[in-house]
Amino acid sequence: MKETLFVFSSSRSLESFAFAQEGFLPPSLTLEEFFSQSLIVPNKTKAPLILQKILLAEVLKEFEFDDQEKQFLFFEYNFLGFLETSPFLLALFSEMFGSQVELEEISLGDIYGEYQDHLRVLEKIYCAYRSKLDELDLYDFPWKYDLFWDYLETFGEIRCFIDGFLSRFEWEILNQIAQKIPLSLDLHIDEFNLPYFAHLSPALSINHQYTISLSSGEILSSKPWNLEGEVGVSACDLRIDECSVVIQRVQEWLKEGVDPDKIAIVLPKEDFAKFLFASDRGRNFNYAMGKQNDGLKKQLDQIFDHCRHLDGAALFDQIRSEILKLSIQEKSKEKMLEIAAMFERNLAFVQSLEIQEILELLFYELKKLREDDHSGGKVKVIGVLETRGVRFERVIVVDFNEDNIPSLSFQDMFLNTQMRQNLGMPTLRDKQNLQKHYYLELFKNAQKIELTYLRLGLSSFLKEAKIPHKIEDNRFTLFAPAQKREYVEDKICAKVGKDFVFSSTSLRAFQECRRKFYFLYLRKLKEEKKREVFLGQKIHQLLYESYRDTSSIQEARKLFEQKMFAWKEESESMRFGMELDLAVRKMQKFWSCEMNCPPDEILYLEHSFDLEWHGVKWNGRIDRIDRVGDVIRVIDYKFTDHASSDVIQGAIYAHYVQDLFPYASIETYLMPLKNGNYTQVDVQKGEEKVASLVCEVLQEESFDKTHARSHCTDCSFRVLCNR
Secondary structure, eight states, X not given: OOEEEEEESSHHHHHHHHHTOOSSOOOEEEHHHHHHHHEEOTTOEEOOHHHHHHHHHHHHHHOOOOHHHHHTOSSOXXXXXXXXXXXXXXXXXXXXXXXXXXXXXXXXXXXXXXXXXXXXHXXXXXXXXXXXXXXXXXXXSOSSOEEOHHHHTTEEEEEEEOOSOOOHHHHHHHHHHHTTSOEEEEXXXXXXXXXXXXXXXXXXXXXXXXXXETTTOOEEEEEEOOOOSEEEEEEEXXXXXXXXXXXXXXXXXXXXXXXXXXXXEEOSSGGGHHHHHHHOTTOOEEETTOBOOHHHHHHHHHHHHHHTTOOHHHHHHHXXXXXXXXXXXXXXHHXXXXXXXXXXXXXXXXXXXXXXXXXXXXXXXXXXXXXXXXSSOSEEEEOGGGGTTOOOSEEEEOOOBTTTSSOOOGGGGSSOHHHHHHHTOXXXXXXXXXXXXXXXXXXXXXXXXXXXXXXXXXXXXXXXXXXXXXXXXXXXXSSOOOOOOOOOOOOOOOOOOTTOEEOHHHHHHHHHOHHHHIIIXXXXXXXXXXXXXXXXXXXXXXXXXXXXXXXXXXXXXXXXXXXXXXXXXXXXXXXXXXXXXXXXXXXXXXXXXHHHSOOSEEEEEEEEEEEEETTEEEEEEEEEEEEETTEEEEEEEEOSTTOOOOHHHHHHHHXXXXXXXXXXXXXXXXXXXXXXXXXXXXXXXXXXXXXXXXXXXXXXXXXXXXXXXXXXXXOTTTTTTTO
């Protein structure tokens, strides 16, 4: 007698099914495994995802784009940009295949020409990528396939448990199989997924579980599927306050005797895990998505530097040796060795990439690995996709805000809704409904649900799904409330001493607000470092390292972008990563300006100096000093969006450099890194301002607050000034 094959949408739901069985486990697969084993592509081999990325990067590197096409590239035109682009392109290619849409059809559907330029570039990339796969007798997606009937006919029946939506390709395969082998679908129908399964039977109703024969169209079983659990909602002011609700609820449920394996904490955004980890003193939580090993990236960077000059077999022997020495879990070492072996095996397919670039791609993949969490308890911290088909008795969902429920990725927004509808591709609404279905299925399988959100931003999903709930203010806290103190105005009586060392920064602070000058330079209080300031300082540092370690502008640019990419990889913040991408993009104008006006010689980089002028001491640091013909060019980088001519700083720099090169002609320039146009400083005007301000600083005694409150908005000392 032939067995029944059970097919599940996710590995976690398959695992849940397996634990519930007694005796021998019946044949069971995930949906992905089922399609992989059911299809044959004649005379071709499936290209592993790693190899797909390598080949796509190779295509991008080989391609000659004209100047107009480069304007429409959504990545930087360099190898590091290709690495970042490949996941987006592969996701788009996957979506096109699932919907059985060729790129030419997208171009034809773009009747308004909205994506015309982007699609032209995409089509060139796509065709070249597919051609490279064909040349190597490889495939990424089975556009032409045969069904493996010898395998499929070993089963008497196939039963598929569907927790999401099926693509056009998946429906096509299942319908073909159902014509020869009894095949049924187990579905949970709600208002969010009914439109996608309504074609199976006119009798389908929301809030029901169904088993439907795809072979005959008959409804084999049906029963109600309603929300029965209690839903509580806590309004919080901060994300750390949400942690207090999570910890309180988990402790309550554990005291009630609830099995910790049956409790789930669901994170719409993965970055919330760091708040939980910091506040979970009892280590009750287990992070199913794994944990980032901060020290691992540094270790991998060291291995990369050690191996970058090796070649051939010695290269991978050294990489394996270095991986085995890493202070990480053995399971993580095995994964890394497996990835390295895959790269080594696929080197035969690589034609135009240099070994340095292959290494960059290899270490890009290695750095993405996460270590399993063995230190925590049994309460699972997971994403919503990991809840598919799994029943939890108690559920907490944090960050239940409108912008998170549902959340979408960048590639979900490529192509507008009308085009997607015309092409039969999932629309933005379809993807939102899919996530809403996952959340509703999670809630219907639970007895108690607790939601936390940041005040005034609760997701409208609860109202849309007609889920009864009660909102309460968060009454739990991890910290004692702060003691309120009444503001008392400071009485300031101070003088700048003769030993005070001036700088352009201190003069600017005095000019902006004398109280701020007092706090920073006389009281020595530290200023909160703003994100843009931190980013600007880091870019200054990377420019210094890039020019220092290379001999040409072109080489400096390449090294700088490599360093920026590595820095982005170390960052866990998606927003900060986007800011780095934007900075690199905007700095293309800077690099163009550098190429158009190269110096004959770079004399100094990050040059520190001391000086006596106007009867006082000065210090400072000049970003760059160049020689261009008979002129000494002093350059100060400016990263802010509204970089203006800083005559004070320019005058100080010019006075010092004139002493350094007494017989040369000195020109001082500001270089805004985001627009790349040199701005010459009016040194004479700056000298007049410097003399005036130095006199005012030395005479000042009261250091009053500025009257221009606009300066107070982002000031680190606004609380001290009661502003």
